[in-house]
Amino acid sequence: MTGTTDDPATGATLDVEALVARARAAAGPDGRAAVGTIADWETFPFEREGLRLRALEDPVVPEPPRQDEDASTCSRCAQDDARFAWTDDTWVLSAPRPVSVPTLVLGPRAHGDLGDLDDEAAGELGRMIVRVERALAAVPGVGRVHVHRWGDGNGHLHVFFFARPEGMVQLRGLVMPLWTHHLPALPDDEWDAVVASVVAALDAGTAPR
Ligand SMILES: [Zn+2]
Incomplete structure (x- = not known):
């Protein structure tokens, strides 16, 4: 059975089989849902013409x-500190490359996922997210910093920070991670300088506003 184990305390459940059945019933004769109004968003990366959804797979x-x-x-857990852009006793910050927009990844040294954090670590994570956001947002040319945690690919907690370039309003909101796949890589020297600025702000303990 899928998603039908009730929470014994509350009876709460997410009935995934029913959810999928509803979606399939609402789909067109080819089993695909309509593209819908998202294709009309000015931020949506793809034009409607020729676009179609994948058929919904079984859970x-x-x-x-x-x-x-x-x-x-x-x-x-096994990564050497030299691989990170910044570290302290509890947290590590990665600056992957190549990236099309400034992209940082924050995680704890200790293994575990978001729900594994105790209250103290949870509070620290909140402070660290704000510090990294401020540091990246302070870089000229950054319009907004988007913070994401998905967790579907890797079991060791990691939080993404994407810098939306100032004025690129077409990249606003939830579609920006898609746009990042369709923009060229930042030049190494430009990315290095952005990372150095963030690291300097974190080392200073707080980032300038
Ligand atoms: Zn780990």
Whole structure:
């Protein structure tokens, strides 16, 4: 059965089989849902013409394992500090490359996912998210910093920060991660300088407003 195990305390459940059945019933004769109004958003990266949704697949339960689910084999736990742009005793900040817009990844040194954090670590994460956001938002040319945590790919908690370029209002909102796949890489020297600015702000303990 899929998603039909009631919470014994409240009876709450997400009935995934019913959800999928409703979606399929609402789909067109080819089994595909309509593209819908999202294609009319001025931020949507793709034009409506020729666009069609994939057919909805059956749920997979149990889900396939994520990467780095197990602390004993976790590649994130095993990374050397030299691989990170910034670290302290508890947190590590990665600055991957190439990136099309400034993209930083914050995670704890200790293995675990978001729900594994105790209250103290949860509070620290909140402060760290604000510090990284401020530091990246302070870089000239950054219009907004988007903060994301998905967690579907990797079991070691990691929070993404994407800098939306100032004035690129077409990249506003939830579609920006899609746009990042369709923009060329930042020049290394430009990205290095952005990272250095963020690191300097974090080392200073607070970022300028
Ligand atoms: Zn880990």
